[in-house]
Amino acid sequence: MSTTDRADGTGLPDPGRTPPAPPPAVSAGPAAARPGAWGRRTARRAGPRRRPLWPEALALLLAAVFVFPVYWMFATSFKSNSQVLTRDPVLWFTPTFEHYATATGVELFWVYVRNSVTVTLGAVLLALLVALAASFALARLDFRGRRGMVLVVMAAQMAPWEILIIVMYLNARDLRMLNSLLTLTVVYFVMALPFTVWMLRGFIAAVPRELEESAMIDGCGRGGAFFRVIFPLLAPGLMATSLFGFIMAWNEYAMVLVLNKAPQAATLPLWLTRFQTNFGNDWGATMAASSMFTVPVLLVFLILQRRVTGGMAAGAVKG
Amino acid sequence: MTAQTGQRPSPASAPARERLRRGSSLPYLLIAPAVLALAAVLGYALVRNVAISFQEFGRRELISRTTRWAGPDNYLRVLEDQRFWSATARTFAFMAVNVVLIMVLGTLIGLLLGRVRKAVRLVLSLALVAAWAMPVVATVTVFRWLFDTQFGVANWAMRTVGLSGYDQHNWFGSGLSTLTVVTVLVVWASVPFVALNLYAALTTVGPEIYEAARVDGASAVRIFVSVVGPMMKPFFLITTFLEVIWVFKAFVQVYAMNGGGPNRESETLPVMAYIEGMGQNQYGTAAAISVLTLLILLVAMSFWFRLILRQEKEGQP
DSSP states (O other), rough: OOOHHHHHHHSSOOOGGGGSOOOOOTTTHOOOOOOOOOHHHHHHHHHHHHOOOHHHHHHHHHHHHHHHHHHHHHHHTOOOOOHOOOOOOOOOOOOOOOOHHHHHSSHHHHHHHHHHHHHHHHHHHHHHHHHHHHHHHHHHHHTTTTHHHHHHHHHHHHHHHHHHHHHHHHHHHHOOOTTTTHHHHHHHHHHHHHHHHHHHHHHHSSSSSHHHHHHHHHTHHHHIIIIIIIIHHHHHHHHHHHHHHHHHHHHHHHHHHHOOGGGGGHHHHHHHHHHHHTTTTTTHHHHHHHHHHHHHHHHHHHHHHIIIIIHHHHHHOOO | GGGGOOOOOTHHHHHHHHHHTTTHHHHHHHHHHHHIIIIIIHHHHHHHHHHEEEEESSSSHHHHHOOBOOHHHHHHHHOOOOOHHHHHHHHHHHHHHHHHHHHHHHHHHHHHHHOOHHHHHHHHHHHHHHHHHHHHHHHHHHHHHHHTTOOHHHHHHHHHHTSSSOOOTTTTHHHHHHHHHHHHHHHHHHHHHHHHHHHHHHSSOHHHHHHHHHHTTTHHHHHHHIIIIITTTHHHHHHHHHHHHHHTOOOOOHHHHTTTOOOTTTTOHHHHHEEEEEEIIOHHHHHHHHHHHHHHHHHHHHHHHHHHHHHHHHOOO
């Protein structure tokens, strides 16, 4: 029985890495801040030889290349039209907010925002609730079919949803559930479910079993031990997991493309791709729309780096 | 978590576990919602996809809601279609080019991250995270702007470098050119994942190993090939298969960029399935294409699966 216990403990290198959109590994955060473990130190000890400068120069050049499209999106959104539509790009400009006014002034803009927020929050909360139960069973309980369930969750993480959009459309149509926010919420919930289970299973398994057992000695039932001991310790894990779910649902495009074509039921990604078609050459407004769509995701990334890794580190020190 | 190996269950928990082992329904109640949701949405879709691929399913059947079985007709039609074979070849070529570029550039940048001083590393990491964090749909929109015919920065850059013919160059004028832009996008968006994860994995390797190799007179290239490479082999294998799967099924990047056009010349298999279905109302054909795509994907996935399972086993002490 101890083998099954151990199988729970160490997850895969990155549990949440499956879907194409949610950029998973939390390791981006610590990686950025961690002091260099190799290269530099070894070079210094190897001798007083001066290190060449080209790696630093190359790294800065690469940084510029990678950040450029993001920078250009924000820069364009703040330029006036005469500075956007030029043969040679304008590098220095005084910012204007006119494009944001244009983009938010579009008919139904706030409907799209509300739809996106509703669907995303609904899917993430539903996934957390359902996954919490399932991952507790997978991490802590011994039952027949447990290994099979783990395999199903792993396989479902890799489900090629993009290839199933046609049949999803036909299914929703048969149920007369096209252009419904409920349908989209349920679909996103199921899309987020496998990696939510997978991540939470890892987090639950990381809570020492002795804590739970001592709570049960003190008279807690299984449920009481879960809610009073495990659940509070899971907060950083729940946070990280729900943020990955948020990114997945917020960015999703292929499903909403077939399921919710009607303007009233569309979400922001669909609006963004149509915006460009409808506005033709108004690149300033299009980039303002892109920027507004991107900012929440960038914020989530920042939170993921600071708070979640911080919370986990704090827990580790205390434990 | 491994502390309990071989330890007897403590007396307090023994009754609880005993009770569970004798066929308690608690675990099944807990996993039931997840299982039902997966079965109803994902499982049913997979099964029905296969069923529809054996049906005559066009606009008429869609409206009359009738089922007409057609045997292997859809598959025969697809396999005789020249368009299917060129889309397949295109998908494989697109996948190969992307994965090679992603892995090579990602590895080089990951190694570079370990060589530069702290401040520079922070700057590069932030730039990589910014590229990584961008939502795909926003990225596609930005790339359409970067590669705009009249006012795009790409044409300006080409002119500045001194290349002729980029005055009003239309980057979306042919399938190959469209897919080149998509490749730049996919590589730009995927390299950060490989680079940052490789760097994070490398930091877990102690500096002693490098020192030892260096003392023995090994060059940087030699250290990578003979020391780092073999140690990181599981990482490289798993990441490569992940990228293969991701790029092969990439839909949004290709479709949102140019709708598979011009003249369906930039169609990859997932995009072709979508266009046959939603564009041409050939749902049976679309389902057949999607089943065939799934079968190809399953090969890559089974390799990935085996690697993960093996790693999980080896990860146990």
